Amino acid sequence: MERDLVLAASGGSREAFGSLVAGSIDRCYALAFRMLRDPELARDAVQGALLGAWEDLPGLRDPDRFEAWLTRLVVNACYAEARRERRWTAKLRLIPMDQPSAPDTALSLADRDELDRAFARLPINQRAVVVLHHYLGLSLADVATTLDIPAGTARSRLHHAIRQLRAAIDADSRPIPHSEDRPA
Amino acid sequence: MNHQKPFDIALERWLDDGPTIAPSGLGQEVQDQLSGRHQDRRLFRSTRRLLMNTRIAQAAAAVVAVLAIAGGAYWLGGQGSPSQVGANGSPSTQATFSAEATTSCPPTAGGPCSVPSQLPTPVLTIGLCLPSDVSARITTWDGATGHRIATVELRNDGSSACLWPTLDQPQLVDGTGAILINGAVAAAGDTLNLAPGDVVTTLVQDANYCRPAPIGPVTVAFVMPGGTGRVVAAPVSATDSDGVPPCTGAAGSAGDIEMHPWSR
Numbered sequence A: 001m002e003r004d005l006v007l008a009a010s011g012g013s014r015e016a017f018g019s020l021v022a023g024s025i026d027r028c029y030a031l032a033f034r035m036l037r038d039p040e041l042a043r044d045a046v047q048g049a050l051l052g053a054w055e056d057l058p059g060l061r062d063p064d065r066f067e068a069w070l071t072r073l074v075v076n077a078c079y080a081e082a083r084r085e086r087r088w089t090a091k092l093r094l095i096p097m098d099q100p101s102a103p104d105t106a107l108s109l110a111d112r113d114e115l116d117r118a119f120a121r122l123p124i125n126q127r128a129v130v131v132l133h134h135y136l137g138l139s140l141a142d143v144a145t146t147l148d149i150p151a152g153t154a155r156s157r158l159h160h161a162i163r164q165l166r167a168a169i170d171a172d173s174r175p176i177p178h179s180e181d182r183p184a
Numbered sequence B: 001m002n003h004q005k006p007f008d009i010a011l012e013r014w015l016d017d018g019p020t021i022a023p024s025g026l027g028q029e030v031q032d033q034l035s036g037r038h039q040d041r042r043l044f045r046s047t048r049r050l051l052m053n054t055r056i057a058q059a060a061a062a063v064v065a066v067l068a069i070a071g072g073a074y075w076l077g078g079q080g081s082p083s084q085v086g087a088n089g090s091p092s093t094q095a096t097f098s099a100e101a102t103t104s105c106p107p108t109a110g111g112p113c114s115v116p117s118q119l120p121t122p123v124l125t126i127g128l129c130l131p132s133d134v135s136a137r138i139t140t141w142d143g144a145t146g147h148r149i150a151t152v153e154l155r156n157d158g159s160s161a162c163l164w165p166t167l168d169q170p171q172l173v174d175g176t177g178a179i180l181i182n183g184a185v186a187a188a189g190d191t192l193n194l195a196p197g198d199v200v201t202t203l204v205q206d207a208n209y210c211r212p213a214p215i216g217p218v219t220v221a222f223v224m225p226g227g228t229g230r231v232v233a234a235p236v237s238a239t240d241s242d243g244v245p246p247c248t249g250a251a252g253s254a255g256d257i258e259m260h261p262w263s264r
Helices: A001-010 A014-036 A039-060 A064-090 A109-121 A126-134 A138-146 A151-170 B006-016 B026-034 B045-052 B053-077
Strands: B084-086 B093-098 B121-126 B135-146 B147-156 B161-163 B168-174 B179-182 B191-194 B199-207 B219-223 B228-230 B256-259
Touching: A001 A014, A001 A039, A001 A064, A014 A039, A014 A064, A014 A126, A014 B026, A039 A064, A039 B026, A039 B121, A039 B161, A064 A126, A064 A138, A109 B006, A126 A138, A126 A151, A126 B006, A138 A151, A151 B006, B135 B219, B135 B228, B147 B219, B168 B256, B179 B256
Parallel strands: none
Antiparallel strands: B084 B093, B093 B121, B135 B147, B147 B199, B161 B191, B168 B179, B168 B219, B199 B256, B219 B228
């Protein structure tokens, strides 16, 4: 079914592309939001990715790869949004505006805050690997294919990201001591 | 999601929180904007998309310029010795080419033969950044258990692209320039191509400082592989010493410092 829609959209059918958008926009937005942690940036990224998808769809060689191809476009659009956002608000720490849809009591508020802060500090390419692997559930091989990077690079990015996030969770949220706390 | 480690579960739950539905109207906005857009059915579509990337476009322009210069130099200089052309004012970018005339004349041929001249093949090489090309600054220090973590930005302030090693030897240094903690020497490896104005970031983590209190401001420095250069990051403030980690080992023991690879 999707293959037929892809072929029709590739042939210029806006109606078919509209159906593809309707079937994938929630997934795209969820992915973009988790990478960017900002609803407006996520919205812009998804919009840019979908418009780019329409323009470039005739170049998609394998219609069965539409979903992976679109995922890559969304990730690339997130990279672009992150760069643009960074240029103007380099020191801004993003805090998700949406409250969790179903608060999970297994995670303390402190843990959430630590994860929010640590995730915001990760380079966007590491965030992409974390989200694709731990949210979309892609294997590292599929992550590498989706991002068009070597498998070793995907593994390395995930390793660094997880180490950083784990350090944030393991931390006692202690304030940085003042100089008098240090050994003389 | 096969991982069942507590941390992975916590991370996946954290990721699962948040919106799973696109804002209402977003799909319609996309549809509305489609009316003014046409699908790209041209040949060499990928080339067009590539050239929309500023850096690639700049690189392509540089290659064209080098080709033009090299071609001009070749024709003006005749078919003499190969020459070398460097990009004006760029200490770290140079273009070299070799021009070897090839002949198709068989060794035994007695009559005249054509000696086709072969245009030089320019090779664009971008050199390592000089420390004077870049500037670094610490944007924040964060605390973790026994550690201090600096977020550091490095910017290419030069007028040309250059290569920056993804890993350097990190050092924690005090206001007098004394090295408080010395990291592992970095071997030459991957590099990042920094266009003018490009910014890359890294995290530097230190731990276990068990020596006398340093003189502020405390900051970090990066020694390039092979000791080819050293860049000292601007501290957070003129008196900042938040980067000094607590002593978690024996008095006088050496501290630890390591860095993540630089990334965009």
